[in-house]
Amino acid sequence: MKKHNFYAGPAILPESVKKAASEAAYDYKGTGLSLMEVSHRGDDFVEILDNTEKYVRKLLKVSDDYAVLFLTGGASSQFYMTAFNLYNPDDKVGYVDTGTWSTKAIKEASAFADIETLASSKDKNFSYIPRGYKIPKDLKYLHLTSNNTIYGTQTKEWAKTSAPIICDMSSDIFSRELPLKKFGLIYAGAQKNVGLAGVTLVIVKKELLGKTEWHIPTMLDYRTHIAKNSSFNTPPVFSIYVTMLNLEWVLEQGGVKAMEKRNTAKAKLLYDEIDNNPLFVGTVAKEDRSPMNVTFLLKDNTKDAAFIKKCTEAGIVGIKGHRSVGGFRASMYNAMDISSTQVLVDVMKAFK
Amino acid sequence: MKKHNFYAGPAILPESVKKAASEAAYDYKGTGLSLMEVSHRGDDFVEILDNTEKYVRKLLKVSDDYAVLFLTGGASSQFYMTAFNLYNPDDKVGYVDTGTWSTKAIKEASAFADIETLASSKDKNFSYIPRGYKIPKDLKYLHLTSNNTIYGTQTKEWAKTSAPIICDMSSDIFSRELPLKKFGLIYAGAQKNVGLAGVTLVIVKKELLGKTEWHIPTMLDYRTHIAKNSSFNTPPVFSIYVTMLNLEWVLEQGGVKAMEKRNTAKAKLLYDEIDNNPLFVGTVAKEDRSPMNVTFLLKDNTKDAAFIKKCTEAGIVGIKGHRSVGGFRASMYNAMDISSTQVLVDVMKAFK
Numbered sequence: 001m002k003k004h005n006f007y008a009g010p011a012i013l014p015e016s017v018k019k020a021a022s023e024a025a026y027d028y029k030g031t032g033l034s035l036m037e038v039s040h041r042g043d044d045f046v047e048i049l050d051n052t053e054k055y056v057r058k059l060l061k062v063s064d065d066y067a068v069l070f071l072t073g074g075a076s077s078q079f080y081m082t083a084f085n086l087y088n089p090d091d092k093v094g095y096v097d098t099g100t101w102s103t104k105a106i107k108e109a110s111a112f113a114d115i116e117t118l119a120s121s122k123d124k125n126f127s128y129i130p131r132g133y134k135i136p137k138d139l140k141y142l143h144l145t146s147n148n149t150i151y152g153t154q155t156k157e158w159a160k161t162s163a164p165i166i167c168d169m170s171s172d173i174f175s176r177e178l179p180l181k182k183f184g185l186i187y188a189g190a191q192k193n194v195g196l197a198g199v200t201l202v203i204v205k206k207e208l209l210g211k212t213e214w215h216i217p218t219m220l221d222y223r224t225h226i227a228k229n230s231s232f233n234t235p236p237v238f239s240i241y242v243t244m245l246n247l248e249w250v251l252e253q254g255g256v257k258a259m260e261k262r263n264t265a266k267a268k269l270l271y272d273e274i275d276n277n278p279l280f281v282g283t284v285a286k287e288d289r290s291p292m293n294v295t296f297l298l299k300d301n302t303k304d305a306a307f308i309k310k311c312t313e314a315g316i317v318g319i320k321g322h323r324s325v326g327g328f329r330a331s332m333y334n335a336m337d338i339s340s341t342q343v344l345v346d347v348m349k350a351f352k
Numbered sequence: 353m354k355k356h357n358f359y360a361g362p363a364i365l366p367e368s369v370k371k372a373a374s375e376a377a378y379d380y381k382g383t384g385l386s387l388m389e390v391s392h393r394g395d396d397f398v399e400i401l402d403n404t405e406k407y408v409r410k411l412l413k414v415s416d417d418y419a420v421l422f423l424t425g426g427a428s429s430q431f432y433m434t435a436f437n438l439y440n441p442d443d444k445v446g447y448v449d450t451g452t453w454s455t456k457a458i459k460e461a462s463a464f465a466d467i468e469t470l471a472s473s474k475d476k477n478f479s480y481i482p483r484g485y486k487i488p489k490d491l492k493y494l495h496l497t498s499n500n501t502i503y504g505t506q507t508k509e510w511a512k513t514s515a516p517i518i519c520d521m522s523s524d525i526f527s528r529e530l531p532l533k534k535f536g537l538i539y540a541g542a543q544k545n546v547g548l549a550g551v552t553l554v555i556v557k558k559e560l561l562g563k564t565e566w567h568i569p570t571m572l573d574y575r576t577h578i579a580k581n582s583s584f585n586t587p588p589v590f591s592i593y594v595t596m597l598n599l600e601w602v603l604e605q606g607g608v609k610a611m612e613k614r615n616t617a618k619a620k621l622l623y624d625e626i627d628n629n630p631l632f633v634g635t636v637a638k639e640d641r642s643p644m645n646v647t648f649l650l651k652d653n654t655k656d657a658a659f660i661k662k663c664t665e666a667g668i669v670g671i672k673g674h675r676s677v678g679g680f681r682a683s684m685y686n687a688m689d690i691s692s693t694q695v696l697v698d699v700m701k702a703f704k
Contacts, residue, residue: 003384007391010589018378018386026374032355032667034370036548036594039359039670072424072550073571076585080569104570111567191586196388198424198550198588215463217432218456219425233428234543236550237362238590242388315384318391 004340007318008149008293008331009171009192017245017335021196024241035241040234048237048244049230055247059256060173060180062203069202069222070230070240075101075170078187078200082143082166083109085222086185088213091140094118094163096133098155099126099148100324101168109143118142125325126151128285139163141184141208147172149192150322152295152329153288158182164208172292173201174250175334176260184208193292193333195243198236250334259334266332266341267291273345279303280348283325297327304328307351314347316340356692359670360501360645360683361523361544369597369687373548376593387593392586400589400596401582407599411608412525412532414555421554421574422582422592427453427522430539430552434495434518435461437574438537440565443492446470446515448485450507451478451500452676453520461495470494477677478503480637491515493536493560499524501544502674504647504681505640510534516557524644525553526602527686528612536560545644545685547595550588602686611686618684618693619643625697631655632700635677649679656680659703666699668692 005012013021028035028044038044053068062068071077082105087093093113095106097120109115119130126148135142142163147154149171159165164184173188185204191197202222209223218224224232250259271289274282274296283295298304304327311319321327330344357364365373380387380396390396405420414420423429434457439445445465447458449472461467471482478500487494494515499506501523511517516536525540537556543549554574561575570576576584602611623641626634626648635647650656656679663671673679682696 001384005385005389007389009586010389010392013386013389018388021386021388022374022378025377026370032353033357033669034365034373036370036373037357037359037362037365040362040549072426072588073429074424074585077425077571080571084569108569111569189586191589196590197392197586198591217436217460217463219429219432219460233426234361234541234549236424236588236591237543238548239550239588317385 001315004314004316004343005318005336006316006330006332006340006344008322008329009189010197011192011331011333012335013242013246014249014335017242017249020245021238021242025238036238040231040237045237048241049235052240052244052247055244055251056201056203059247059250060178060203062180065207066203066205067222067226069204069225070235070243071200071202071225072198072236074200075168075187075189076104078168078202079105079108080111081220081222082185082187083113083115084216084220085212086141086166086208087113088211089114092116092136092138093140093143094135095143096120096130097122098129098145098153099151101148101150101170102145105143105145105168126153127283129153129155129288135159135161135163141166144168147290147292149293149331150324152284152290152293152325154290154292156288164205172290174247174256174259175263175292177256190239190243192331195246196239198239199243201243246335262338263291263332263334266336266338267294269338269341269345270294270330270332273348277348279351283327292331292333294330294332295321295325295327301327310347310351311344314343316344316347319344353667356666356668356695357670357688358668358682358684358692358696360674360681361541362549363544363683363685364687365594365598366601366687369594369601372597373590373594377590388590392583392589397589400593401587404592404596404599407596407603408553408555411599411602412530412555414532417559418555418557419574419578421556421577422587422595423552423554423577424550424588426552427520427539427541428456430520430554431457431460432463433572433574434537434539435465435467436568436572437564438493438518438560439465440563441466444468444488444490445492445495446487447495448472448482448497449474450481450497450505451503453500453502453522454497457495457497457520478505479635481505481507481640487511487513487515493518496520499642499644501645501683502676504636504642504645504677506642506644508640516560524642526599526608526611527615527644529608542591542595544683547598548591550591551595553595598687614690615643615684615686618688618690619646621690621693621697622646622682622684625700629700631703635679644683644685646682646684647673647677647679653679662699662703663696666695668696668699671696
């Protein structure tokens with residue numbers, strides 16, 4: 001039976017990506033060697049790394065004043081690395097708290113930086129994106145989380161500020177067009193919409209770096225990885241290869257503009273069902289709903305297990321909601337076809 | 353033509369590991385989903401993680417007073433993380449400099465710790481392992497590199513000290529039996545003898561932790577990863593799976609004792625040829641020769657390209673020496689069969 005993969009991350013990959021990755025794991029392009037067992041300094045991997053960077057630049061229109069890096073440690077490492085590389089004592093930096101990941105970013109930065117939390121949606125269990133908060137004029141940077149995987153919200157209008165935005169885009173990068181020039185640094189764990197767990201994409205405006213007063217360990221300093229083209233030490237070769245394959249697939253589909261259209265159609269289909277089906281209710285302010293992670297509840301939660309059972313019978317996996325919200329979460333990243341969303345909607349319609 | 357993979361890292365994997373990894377990349381055990389696209393909190397991956405830890409403990413006889421962790425960032429991140437987690441001002445800590453990686457460990461620790469370099473073999477281009485150096489009695493720890501991938505040396509007798517040894521074993525862990533109790537912390541990037549690039553194995557004696565005076569960012573604190581069983585954030589799932597497969601293979605072959613026998617036989621075969629063939633010369637003191645990375649030169653280096661050509665014709669890859677030593681380097685990790693060593697020896701014999 002075909003599986004419909006709604007996992008929040010690690011998450012669905014296109015069929016063609018899985019096929020090519022599977023082949024490369026055994027024999028990379030007829031070389032007689034697995035891609036997992038060849039030097040990261042060899043021509044094959046250097047070409048993969050170059051292509052991956054090229055695709056990132058092409059998809060998001062990244063100009064040369066930004067570096068594109070493939071690091072490790074996940075977005076969780078970026079929570080302190082961003083502040084550690086960009087902040088100096090006496091700088092004014094602002095954070096917006098839109099859920100678990102923002103909260104962690106604030107915690108890690110606060111340990112050594114005097115930061116200001118400009119707004120928070122904690123008062124309503126992070127079910128909306130704060131608006132209209134005051135942004136100080138002399139901010140060094142503004143830190144945002146574009147899409148909140150756990151709570152199902154997405155920032156749709158970017159803050160009006162001349163300060164560079166530092167943004168965790170782990171769960172919606174490559175899902176829509178971006179005004180890239182507004183951002184000083186974008187980071188994203190790969191395991192949702194980028195590629196394979198184990199690599200973290202960082203896009204950073206180079207002129208922001210090198211201005212801290214403290215010592216930064218070599219591996220935590222973005223400049224190390226810029227100077228060595230993400231190969232200061234052995235990079236996560238296979239995770240980068242899957243990233244390359246996945247971004248190639250996005251390009252073939254028409255790029256982020258096509259993804260945005262595709263994701264909007266899936267989101268409309270599912271949110272319409274949530275709004276029209278009397279058994280279900282969404283958990284998020286309508287204007288802030290994420291097309292990536294759709295969170296919803298059964299009004300009668302004693303039926304949760306029965307609904308999960310019907311989903312499982314239809315081949316749906318990964319639909320259980322995060323414990324912070326409860327109910328259900330349907331993650332519908334780029335690789336998901338609308339036919340899988342339709343299967344879920346059909347189960348919801350049939351559910352009594 | 354069969355390839356004989358002498359790469360220094362990422363390096364050779366057993367045939368069965370490549371096959372199983374290739375299958376899992378497309379469809380994990382008939383689930384209809386790739387292992388790359390399922391939750392790291394799901395039963396399948398949790399079992400993989402548990403097994404990987406179990407195999408590490410079994411192979412190296414690791415008792416419960418040690419934690420076994422699967423981190424990211426490579427050994428290069430451990431250079432500062434070890435000192436950052438274990439050192440306090442006024443502690444006396446000792447380092448031995450046996451080549452590039454030791455030198456980097458010393459550099460990263462020196463940035464915030466007052467360390468002592470007890471011995472170095474830099475005077476002879478790191479072609480031997482220092483012996484007979486004085487070890488202070490009140491050392492907090494002694495940092496060593498067990499095997500020097502670039503220079504082809506291996507520490508065969510462990511320093512006589514009651515201080516816990518902190519050891520970078522990136523290129524020879526699981527290749528031989530270890531007196532585990534002598535070590536306070538062992539770390540190893542996976543891409544040589546452990547599994548797939550992207551995961552870093554750390555084995556740490558728990559009682560050594562939690563004694564620093566400074567703030568440690570959450571992701572850099574070993575205690576975070578101990579408390580969350582290496583799943584504080586999304587771990588590098590596929591790299592861990594390949595590690596599990598590879599360690600399973602080592603167990604099936606008879607464990608590290610059998611590996612030691614196998615590696616000794618390969619090393620004898622190749623070093624004997626280097627010593628007996630008048631065209632070649634080894635670069636390392638005989639008593640410190642590594643069975644993992646065999647470094648040697650043609651006495652007439654104008655013939656280097658011709659020798660590489662002969663190797664290539666025989667299916668040998670990855671034999672070119674590191675620029676720090678020149679000549680040739682044959683890396684012969686666990687997964688290499690002696691028949692591949694024989695192919696290299698045959699090319700050396702035939703070379704005029």
